[in-house]
Amino acid sequence: MQNIALEASNFIDLNSMNILYLFIVGFIGGLVSGFIGSGGAFVLTPGMMSLGVPGLVAVASNMCHKFPKALVGAIKRAKYGQVDVKLGIIFGIFAEAGVFYGAHIQERIKSAFGDAGSNLYVSVAFVVVLAIVGGFVLRDAIKTYRSGNTSAEEKTAKLAKWVQSINIPGTMVYFKSLNARVSILFLIPLGFGTGMLAATIAVGGFLGVPSMIYVLGAPSLMASASELVVAFVMGLGGSFKYALHGLVDIRLSAIILAGSLFGIQLGAIGTTYVKPFMIKLVMGVIMVIVLFSRALMVPVYLSQLGIIQTLTETTIKILKNSSFAIMAFALLSGAFIILRAMWIGKKAERAIEEKEEAIENV
Amino acid sequence: MEIKKLVQQFEDLMSTSFLEEGKLETLKRMVNNRHRILLVLTGMEVDMDAVNYSLNLSRRIGAGIKILYLTRDISELPYIDNSLNKLKSAGISYQIKVCNSSVKEEIVSYINNDEKETDISFVVIDSRDLGIRSLRSQKADYHDWEKLRCPLVLVSKTPKFISLKRRMVMTQNYVSMRKKPIGKMVIYGLASVAMYAALLMNQATITSLFTRGAWYALFPIATAFAISFVHGHFTGYFWSVLGVEATKKALRTGTQEQKHTEKRERPQPQPRLRAKL
Structure with missing residues (x-):
């Protein structure tokens, strides 16, 4: 507890460069979150730490910016009929439990193996989860693109069909996003896993959204929008927990929010211009690039733990910087794809309008 | 008039x-x-x-x-x-x-x-x-x-x-x-600037008050909600004024949601045997 108090008293001084940096990162993070339902946070925590913010304060302040951002995004996307509030809240409650359990595991690993052990655990979780889920999502997006059937309605996955066919009396709940009744028991492990991942790598949505799509059978647009509700529930609980220990630096949260609320509105608007497979594509691309970023850090932590040969200072520095650069590149790639897709979508809409006008005027 | x-x-x-x-x-x-x-x-x-x-x-x-x-x-x-x-x-x-x-x-x-x-x-x-x-x-x-x-x-x-x-x-x-919401954008924009100015000009006081823990935890949470309301409205109107808005199709879908009525299972009629004498 003393350590926590010490960290809290170490809040950094903010200058205009720091503010601008956080604003821009917040904007890009918000844009991606508004589009795919989560993301952005993974670059914000290390981003804040690079400014000298203590780790726990960075996590807490990031969490405290996440829930109001998710709230604004969810309200915006609800206007487009994309949000399944019931699914989001139930999923979010189970995810909250996962967050607490995930944080508990983190603490235990930290006390047993120290900072390097905890960092290694986080990086391995990143690499394993992103390799499996990210690879799958990206493969599916590319498959849809190659089939040339990008406008076709999304098919419900076989697994989701099976999940929807199981009837466990007393646990069945209707979800509008699935247009089916699903046993709430299926949501427990999915929500819990999402929460655990959120507590570990700060982006639960990398598991939450794909599980809603492929396991429950929700359309991509609705899954990514409902994830914002999950993020709100998780973020609110998590922020309160950190605030109880006085760890939230509201200045940091507020500045990131200043940028991210611009971004999330734009990302949410962007979803109305694109075909559903774009959600999967952006998510898959970000996940796979981030995977490489974290993989680069594994040798650093392994050497710190003495499992492999000790690396030189220069090598560690190069690996750290490259890792951060790749992470930023992942976010920028996502933002680029979103903005490009929006631009193309807007142009196509205008072209259709003009065509219709020309036909009618004949 | x-x-x-x-x-x-x-x-x-x-x-x-x-x-x-x-x-x-x-x-x-x-x-x-x-x-x-x-x-x-x-x-x-x-x-x-x-x-x-x-x-x-x-x-x-x-x-x-x-x-x-x-x-x-x-x-x-x-x-x-x-x-x-x-x-x-x-x-x-x-x-x-x-x-x-x-x-x-x-x-x-x-x-x-x-x-x-x-x-x-x-x-x-x-x-x-x-x-x-x-x-x-x-x-x-x-x-x-x-x-x-x-x-x-x-x-x-x-x-x-x-x-x-x-x-x-x-x-x-x-x-x-x-009616591009210019007026609303300006009002929420000014409110947002005022909030941020108050926050950054009183950093020391706010930080010491907000980090006391226990029930003081409600302060940062409430502030986050207030920012999301004021700044969220501002950013929304900002994009509207710039003409960046959702497709009309999306807006239509959003307002035309249909209520779902759950199908209840009806009890199966029991087969009866009738004998004529």
């Missing part, structure tokens, strides 16, 4: 669904003060949509219908029977007028110049009679109608207007076109 107020009130009512209770009552009150609907026909086949719409509306709000039939050549009235038989059976009289200038000009001069026509609540016409076939041409046409003494209802079957199901009111799109 009174007309301006009436037009504004009418725009607000027409831009929402007619089916909403309360609003219908308001509309009835408005129309009862001014008596009739002016239905403009031009002898085109499409007139039937405007006729049907006017008949339904007059029945619903208890207003009379007056018809202005504008034609280039009074001896050639190809669709007049089609359009007017229905009206005759409803006991509605009509007036045929030779259209010397454009349909638009005839309507404006009829409403604005004729002293007897002060009882017209609004004008109903099919959009195609005015050559309006798209949102763009509709927007371009708007300024000409600004001087009309009463609102104009455009009945349209054009795909763009489908969301309103033939209740396309010209004012519907003009409301969104004219």
Whole structure:
């Protein structure tokens, strides 16, 4: 507890460069979150730490910016009929439990193996989860693109069909996003896993959204929008927990929010211009690039733990910087794809309008 | 001034669904003060949509219908029977007028110049009679109608207007076109700047108060909510003012959500055996 108090008293001084940096990162993070339902946070925590913010304060302040951002995004996307509030809240409650359990595991690993052990655990979780889920999502997006059937309605996955066919009396709940009744028991492990991942790598949505799509059978647009509700529930609980220990630096949260609320509105608007497979594509691309970023850090932590040969200072520095650069590149790639897709979508809409006008005027 | 107020009130009512209770009552009150609907026909086949719409509306709000039939050549009235038989059976009289200038000009001069026509609540016409076939041409046409003494209802079957199901009111799109939320953006923008200024100028006090833990935890949470409300509204209006908005299709889907009624399983009828003796 003393350590926590010490960290809290170490809040950094903010200058205009720091503010601008956080604003821009917040904007890009918000844009991606508004589009795919989560993301952005993974670059914000290390981003804040690079400014000298203590780790726990960075996590807490990031969490405290996440829930109001998710709230604004969810309200915006609800206007487009994309949000399944019931699914989001139930999923979010189970995810909250996962967050607490995930944080508990983190603490235990930290006390047993120290900072390097905890960092290694986080990086391995990143690499394993992103390799499996990210690879799958990206493969599916590319498959849809190659089939040339990008406008076709999304098919419900076989697994989701099976999940929807199981009837466990007393646990069945209707979800509008699935247009089916699903046993709430299926949501427990999915929500819990999402929460655990959120507590570990700060982006639960990398598991939450794909599980809603492929396991429950929700359309991509609705899954990514409902994830914002999950993020709100998780973020609110998590922020309160950190605030109880006085760890939230509201200045940091507020500045990131200043940028991210611009971004999330734009990302949410962007979803109305694109075909559903774009959600999967952006998510898959970000996940796979981030995977490489974290993989680069594994040798650093392994050497710190003495499992492999000790690396030189220069090598560690190069690996750290490259890792951060790749992470930023992942976010920028996502933002680029979103903005490009929006631009193309807007142009196509205008072209259709003009065509219709020309036909009618004949 | 009174007309301006009436037009504004009418725009607000027409831009929402007619089916909403309360609003219908308001509309009835408005129309009862001014008596009739002016239905403009031009002898085109499409007139039937405007006729049907006017008949339904007059029945619903208890207003009379007056018809202005504008034609280039009074001896050639190809669709007049089609359009007017229905009206005759409803006991509605009509007036045929030779259209010397454009349909638009005839309507404006009829409403604005004729002293007897002060009882017209609004004008109903099919959009195609005015050559309006798209949102763009509709927007371009708007300024000409600004001087009309009463609102104009455009009945349209054009795909763009489908969301309103033939209740396309010209004012519907003009409301969104004219009313870019600049005022709201400025208000929320100023509030947002004020909040951030207060936060950054009192960093030391705020940080020491917000990090005391326990129940003080509510301070950062409440602040985050307040920022999301004020700054969230500002950013939303900001993109609207810049013209970055969702596709109309998405907005339509969002407002037309249907309620789901769960299917309940019915008990299977038990087979019975009946024996006749």
